[in-house]
Amino acid sequence: MPPVNAALRCANFEERRDRAMALFAEKGFGQVSMRELAAHVGLTAGSLYHHFPSKQDLLYDLIEEFYEELQATLDQGRRALARGTPVLPCLIAAHWQLHAERPLQFRLAERDFCCLSAAQQTRLGALRERYQTGLLRLVAPQSRLTGEALAATGHVLATLLNQLPGMLRERALSEAEGLALMESLVQGGIERTLG
Structure with a gap:
């Protein structure tokens, strides 16, 4: 069962990266706040910092x-x-x-x-x-x-x-x-x- 959870975590991570990329591409990197980015990818701001320091x-x-x-x-x-x-x-x-x-x-x-x-x-x-x-x-x-x-x-x-x-x-x-x-x-x- 652990490999399925690991695979799911990996898929979720990739999906969140893709969502972040879409938001950056749509609005421009400088126009997106960390709070907006976190909401867009379905995480809290604190949780987003866990994945990416900035x-x-x-x-x-x-x-x-x-x-x-x-x-x-x-x-x-x-x-x-x-x-x-x-x-x-x-x-x-x-x-x-x-x-x-x-x-x-x-x-x-x-x-x-x-x-x-x-x-x-x-x-x-x-x-x-x-x-x-x-x-x-x-x-x-x-x-x-x-x-x-x-x-x-x-x-x-x-x-x-x-x-x-x-x-x-x-x-x-x-x-x-x-x-x-x-x-x-x-x-x-x-x-x-x-x-």
Whole structure:
């Protein structure tokens, strides 16, 4: 019987995190008080502090998870490379899928990153840079760019992969149309910049 209780606690915790994420995404992190957050997730304020020492810690946890998921998209690209299949379509499809599964985390990571402490921003910045560097190694391993130009290219490429799915879904494109357009836009940029 204990595993069921543990599983239930875990499910409740995930559900509460999802509710918190939805509230942050809807209102903006800075506009949500701990009292409002606690009520929204079905806890007392004191009980919420038991799970998360602060609102910032909760936001950090949500954004950190997002960067871990982005890192996992690179694993899919590596597997495609090992199979000898084109990497870019695989990465685009993985980002499209991740955006479909976690649109609120994309919004939080972009809009509310500035609400975190300097130390939290530094830790997440390192995760973001690791992701961007890995992305470039997969997509353009022979690039002639170096230094800041290469880092800026990685940032722009990651931004395209992370924002295009939301923009294209707003246009009511089918998945096939969206993926094809993303591939065309990203491939064109890569060929002109890194080719």
